[in-house]
Amino acid sequence: MGQQYLDTGWIGIAITLLVIAFVLINIARAKGGKELFIRRIGGLNAIDEAVGRATELGKPVFMVPGLSDSINAKSMQAINIFAYVSRVASRFSNPIMVCCYNASILAVAQEVIRDVYQQEGAVEKYDPDSVRFISDRQFAFAASTSGLILREQAAAVFLLGEFYAESLILAETANSIGAIQVASSTELTQTPFFIAACDYVLIGDEFYAASAYLTRQPVLVGSLVGQDWGKLLLMGLVAAGILANTVQLTPAADVRSTYKEEKLDEARPLQREETAFSHLLTPYRDKIVEDFKKTVIRDKDPNAAKKESK
Amino acid sequence: MFPVAQAAAPLPTTFWADANGSATLWIKIAITLALGFALIFALLVAPVAARRPIVTGITFLAGLFYVLKWLYPEPIARKGGDGQLPRNAAEGFSFWLSDAQSVVTPVSNVIVALLIGLGLANLLKIHLTRLLKAQKDWGYSLVLLVCMVTFVIFGYWDWITRQGPAGAAMQASRETWGFPQYANDLLFDGLLQNMEAAMFSVVAFYILSAAYRAFRARSVEASILLVTALIVMVSLLGVVTLVDDQTIGRFLVLGPGAQAIAVLAILGMAGGTLLFFRSAGNRTLAAASGVGVLVALVAFILVFRGVALPGLPSDPPVPPGSFANNFRITEIAAWIQKNLQTPAIRGIDFGVGVGLLAMGLRLWLSLEKTGGNV
Numbered sequence: 053m054g055q056q057y058l059d060t061g062w063i064g065i066a067i068t069l070l071v072i073a074f075v076l077i078n079i080a081r082a083k084g085g086k087e088l089f090i091r092r093i094g095g096l097n098a099i100d101e102a103v104g105r106a107t108e109l110g111k112p113v114f115m116v117p118g119l120s121d122s123i124n125a126k127s128m129q130a131i132n133i134f135a136y137v138s139r140v141a142s143r144f145s146n147p148i149m150v151c152c153y154n155a156s157i158l159a160v161a162q163e164v165i166r167d168v169y170q171q172e173g174a175v176e177k178y179d180p181d182s183v184r185f186i187s188d189r190q191f192a193f194a195a196s197t198s199g200l201i202l203r204e205q206a207a208a209v210f211l212l213g214e215f216y217a218e219s220l221i222l223a224e225t226a227n228s229i230g231a232i233q234v235a236s237s238t239e240l241t242q243t244p245f246f247i248a249a250c251d252y253v254l255i256g257d258e259f260y261a262a263s264a265y266l267t268r269q270p271v272l273v274g275s276l277v278g279q280d281w282g283k284l285l286l287m288g289l290v291a292a293g294i295l296a297n298t299v300q301l302t303p304a305a306d307v308r309s310t311y312k313e314e315k316l317d318e319a320r321p322l323q324r325e326e327t328a329f330s331h332l333l334t335p336y337r338d339k340i341v342e343d344f345k346k347t348v349i350r351d352k353d354p355n356a357a358k359k360e361s362k
Numbered sequence: 363m364f365p366v367a368q369a370a371a372p373l374p375t376t377f378w379a380d381a382n383g384s385a386t387l388w389i390k391i392a393i394t395l396a397l398g399f400a401l402i403f404a405l406l407v408a409p410v411a412a413r414r415p416i417v418t419g420i421t422f423l424a425g426l427f428y429v430l431k432w433l434y435p436e437p438i439a440r441k442g443g444d445g446q447l448p449r450n451a452a453e454g455f456s457f458w459l460s461d462a463q464s465v466v467t468p469v470s471n472v473i474v475a476l477l478i479g480l481g482l483a484n485l486l487k488i489h490l491t492r493l494l495k496a497q498k499d500w501g502y503s504l505v506l507l508v509c510m511v512t513f514v515i516f517g518y519w520d521w522i523t524r525q526g527p528a529g530a531a532m533q534a535s536r537e538t539w540g541f542p543q544y545a546n547d548l549l550f551d552g553l554l555q556n557m558e559a560a561m562f563s564v565v566a567f568y569i570l571s572a573a574y575r576a577f578r579a580r581s582v583e584a585s586i587l588l589v590t591a592l593i594v595m596v597s598l599l600g601v602v603t604l605v606d607d608q609t610i611g612r613f614l615v616l617g618p619g620a621q622a623i624a625v626l627a628i629l630g631m632a633g634g635t636l637l638f639f640r641s642a643g644n645r646t647l648a649a650a651s652g653v654g655v656l657v658a659l660v661a662f663i664l665v666f667r668g669v670a671l672p673g674l675p676s677d678p679p680v681p682p683g684s685f686a687n688n689f690r691i692t693e694i695a696a697w698i699q700k701n702l703q704t705p706a707i708r709g710i711d712f713g714v715g716v717g718l719l720a721m722g723l724r725l726w727l728s729l730e731k732t733g734g735n736v
Contacts, residue, residue, distance in 0.1 A: 155481030191561035248576035260717030
C-alpha cells in the first residue's frame with residue numbers, strides 16, 4: 053500500500069484469524085455430532101444449588117448483569133447465564149429479580165427472560181416487573197440494588213458481568229443476609245473482591261464458558277473447545293517468547309527506550325544477529341537496534357560522529 | 363512528505379462529508395429517517411420467522427464495518443476535511459471507512475438514547491403502581507419519583523437558561539447565576555455527588571470485613587494467600603519501609619545468637635497470630651497469643667534495629683551490594699508482584715481475550731441462540 057500506511061505488524065492479525073478459525077472449525081465439529089469434552093467448573097455447578105436453596109427458603113433469586121454502559125458481549129453473556137438461572141427458577145416457581153444498570157440491557161433482558169418462561173410453558177408465572185431498570189449512576193445503582201437485596205431478603209445472588217467499585221458493596225450486602233453468591237467480574241481488579249466476599253467465583257474465561265457448560269448447545273460447546281485451542285496456541289507462543297527472550301543478546305528495555313515513531317517510514321533491513329522470533333514479534337526492532345548501537349557508540353566515543361561523516 | 367493529490371478548494375471526500383445545512387445533507391437525513399422507520403415497521407409486521415434474517419443481516423453489516431475498520435490498512439498523516447483526495451480505489455475505500463466511523467458510531471448512541479425512554483417508563487410503571495396501590499415500601503417509591511421530577515425540572519431549567527451568550531457568562535462567573543443555576547448546583551454538586559462519594563467511601567469498610575474473612579487461614583490456599591497478602595500489604599507501610607531499608611537485610615550478616623532470636627521472633631509472631639485467629643472466643647488464649655505476638659515483635663525490633671543485647675554482638679551494617687539486600691521485605695513484595703501476580707493476571711487476560719473474541723464472533727455471525735434451550 054505504500055509508505056504512508058501504518059503497518060501494525062501481521063502477527064497479531066494472524067493469531068486472531070487463527071483463533072477465529074479454531075472456533076469455527078470446532079463449531080462445525082460439534083454440529084456434526086462430535087462429542088467434545090468440557091472440564092468441570094465448580095461455580096457453575098453451584099447455580100442449581102443456589103436456585104434450589106432459594107426455592108427451599110421461598111425467597112427470590114437476584115441477578116445483576118453488570119454495569120456495562122450499553123449492551124455488549126459481556127452483558128449478553130451475563131444475560132445468557134441468567135436465562136439458564138431463570139429457566140431453573142421458573143421450573144420451581146421461584147421468584148426472580150434482574151436489576152439492570154442500563155436501559156438497553158433492560159430491553160434485552162426482558163425479552164430473553166420472557167422467552168424463557170414461554171419456552172417452559174410458564175408465561176403466567178413471569179412478572180414483567182421482575183426485570184427492572186434501577187439507575188445508570190454507579191453508586192445510585194449500588195445503593196438501590198443493595199437496598200432491594202436487603203428488603204427482599206434474597207436467598208441467591210448472581211453478580212455476573214462488568215463490575216467496578218460497587219462490586220464489594222453488592223457482594224458484602226448479600227453476604228450479610230446469608231445469601232449464596234455466584235459472581236464473576238470481567239474487570240480483573242474486582243475479581244479479588246468477589247473471591248473474598250462470594251461463595252463461588254468464575255474467574256476469567258470461565259465466565260465465557262458458562263453458557264456452553266450449562267446449555268451444552270453444540271455451537272457453544274464447539275466455540276469453547278475452539279477457545280481452548282486458541283489458548284494452547286497462546287501458551288505455545290508464550291513458551292517460545294520465553295525462549296527467544298532468554299537467548300536474546302540485546303536488552304529489550306534499552307531498545308524500547310530508543311523507539312521513535314518518525315523512523316517507521318524507513319526501510320527495515322533484516323539483521324542477521326537478530327533471532328527470527330524476535331523479528332516476528334517486533335518488526336521495527338532491526339532498525340531500532342541499529343540506531344541504538346550507533347547511539348551507544350556515539351555516546352561512548354566523542355569522535356564517532358566525525359568518523360561517520362568521514 | 364507524502365505524495366497526495368491536492369484540490370484547490372475543500373471538497374466532500376466521501377459520501378459522509380456534506381456541508382452543514384446543505385440541501386444534500388437534509389435529503390440524506392430524510393432518506394435515512396424514512397429507511398429507519400420503514401425498517402422498524404417491517405420488523406413489527408414481519409412474521410417472527412422473517413425477523414431473524416433481518417436482525418442477522420443488520421448485525422452482520424454493523425460488525426463487518428468494524429472488522430474492516432480494524433483489518434483494512436489505515437492511511438497515516440491524512441488530514442480530513444482539507445480536500446485531500448485518494449490516489450486510487452484502495453485508498454478511496456480506506457478514506458471512506460475512516461470518514462464513515464464518525465457517522466456509524468453514533469448510531470448505537472441514537473438507539474441507546476431511544477432506550478432511555480424505555481428505562482424511564484419501566485421505573486415509572488413500577489414505582490407509580492406501588493405508590494398508587496400503597497404496596498409495601500411505597501414511601502421509597504414516593505421519594506424516588508419526587509427526586510426524579512425535581513432533578514429533571516431543575517436540570518432542564520438550568521440548561522435552557524444557559525443557552526446563548528448568557529451561558530458563557532454563567533460559566534465564567536457565579537455573579538450572573540439565577541435561581542435555576544443555584545438550585546441545580548445544590549441538587550447535583552451539593553447533594554448527588556456527595557451522596558455518591560459517601561456511598562463510595564462505604565467500600566473501605568466492606569474491604570476490611572471481606573479481607574478479614576478472606577485472610578482466615580482455613581486451608582492451605584487461604585494460608586498462602588494470607589502470607590503473600592501480608593508481605594505485600596506490610597511492604598506498603600511507611601514505618602515498615604523505614605525499618606526494612608535500614609535493617610531487615612541485615613539478617614544474613616547478623617551474629618548466630620541474634621539470628622536465632624530473629625527466627626524465634628518471626629515464628630512467635632506467626633504462631634501467635636494464627637492462635638489469635640483460631641482462639642474462637644477463648645479469651646485467655648486470645649490474650650496470651652496477643653501478648654506473645656507483642657513480645658516477639660519487641661524482640662524482633664530490638665535485634666533488627668541493632669540494639670546490643672547483653673551477651674550478643676551488635677550486628678554489622680549491610681554493604682550496599684550485599685546479597686542480603688534481597689531479603690528486604692520491599693524487595694520480596696516487588697518480586698511477588700512482578701513474578702507471581704503479573705504473570706497470573708496476564709494468563710487470565712489471555713483467557714478473557716479469547717473468550718471475548720469467540721463471544722463476539724458468535725454474536726456477529728448470529729450463531730448463538732440467546733437464552734439457549736435445555
